[in-house]
Amino acid sequence: MRWFPRALSSFRRGGEEVLPSPNIWYYQKAYEVENRAQDVDGEIWRVLAGYRDWSGADVLDIGCGDGFHLPRFAATARSVVGVEPHEPLVLDARKRVERLENVEVRQGRAQRLPLPDAAFDVVHARTAYFFGPGCEPGLREAERVLRPGGLLVIVDLDVTSEPYGRWMRLDLPHYDPPGVEKFFARQGFACRKVMTRWLFEDAAAMEAVLKIEFSAPVAAKAIADVRRLNEVSSGSGEKRMTLPVGYRVHTRVKPTGLVVPGHSVSSSGVASSASPRIP
Numbered sequence: 329m330r331w332f333p334r335a336l337s338s339f340r341r342g343g344e345e346v347l348p349s350p351n352i353w354y355y356q357k358a359y360e361v362e363n364r365a366q367d368v369d370g371e372i373w374r375v376l377a378g379y380r381d382w383s384g385a386d387v388l389d390i391g392c393g394d395g396f397h398l399p400r401f402a403a404t405a406r407s408v409v410g411v412e413p414h415e416p417l418v419l420d421a422r423k424r425v426e427r428l429e430n431v432e433v434r435q436g437r438a439q440r441l442p443l444p445d446a447a448f449d450v451v452h453a454r455t456a457y458f459f460g461p462g463c464e465p466g467l468r469e470a471e472r473v474l475r476p477g478g479l480l481v482i483v484d485l486d487v488t489s490e491p492y493g494r495w496m497r498l499d500l501p502h503y504d505p506p507g508v509e510k511f512f513a514r515q516g517f518a519c520r521k522v523m524t525r526w527l528f529e530d531a532a533a534m535e536a537v538l539k540i541e542f543s544a545p546v547a548a549k550a551i552a553d554v555r556r557l558n559e560v561s562s563g564s565g566e567k568r569m570t571l572p573v574g575y576r577v578h579t580r581v582k583p584t585g586l587v588v589p590g591h592s593v594s595s596s597g598v599a600s601s602a603s604p605r606i607p
């Protein structure tokens with residue numbers, strides 16, 4: 329997370345359209361371990377399905393990285409599109425889903441989605457691009473490609489949660505969690521906090537993941553904390569390690585039946601412009 333403040337401020341100035349993601353760009357193997365460890369009880373998936381069942385639906389995953397979440401959507405969705413700007417990840421995501429006929433991966437950015445208007449029922453982004461102020465162009469694009477009544481869902485880490493959020497705050501002293509929540513509320517989102525459990529096969533996996541997420545001193549502290557949290561179970565011969573991690577799930581439904589004056593109506597006959605809540 330040490331890279332995050334610099335990347336974010338440059339992004340807010342509009343200087344950088346692709347938000348650097350060193351964890352998955354440079355440590356892809358460890359990031360795969362992280363993705364497999366995350367939310368082992370499926371809490372986030374349960375919450376998402378409670379908002380909108382995507383069976384038979386058209387789903388878009390923005391900032392899909394190497395496509396980890398695409399097969400899960402594809403199992404029941406009609407179609408799934410992943411959009412990712414970083415070319416090596418686009419290629420790996422395509423490899424991951426090559427046997428899945430209803431999935432396609434496109435190279436592109438949240439701010440200029442290479443996709444038609446009103447084509448998706450669910451637009452999902454997980455810990456990608458939508459981190460608060462500065463992501464308005466991506467919000468407008470997500471709204472454009474959603475069908476009326478469609479759901480935009482943004483999953484990110486809850487920087488106020490314990491203990492993971494505390495380690496994040498050590499690396500991000502200027503990050504303003506209430507400010508970010510207010511930003512999403514102003515943009516018309518509801519926010520739900522979800523507590524999850526990460527499960528690592530062993531201490532080496534846990535250390536590898538925390539080292540790609542935090543600066544060296546914060547990672548050392550986090551590793552010591554997780555070892556302490558797991559002391560009792562390791563005494564019983566259990567090698568696996570768990571870690572509670574909180575997320576925020578921001579959701580917004582595109583209004584139906586609205587034609588905003590001065591905006592076009594798409595060929596499907598429904599209002600395809602941004603909702604009036606979008607500045």
Ligand SMILES: C[S@@+](CC[C@H](N)C(=O)[O-])C[C@H]1O[C@@H](n2cnc3c(N)ncnc32)[C@H](O)[C@@H]1O
Pocket residue numbers: 345346347348349351352363390391392393394395396397411412413414417436437438439453454455456457
């Ligand atoms: C931390 S990774 C998360 C990847 C994936 N969502 C996952 O959960 O495995 C963040 C991703 O966002 C991508 N990204 C960065 N800037 C972006 C932008 N402007 N539009 C869309 N994606 C972006 C990065 O290339 C990276 O793949």
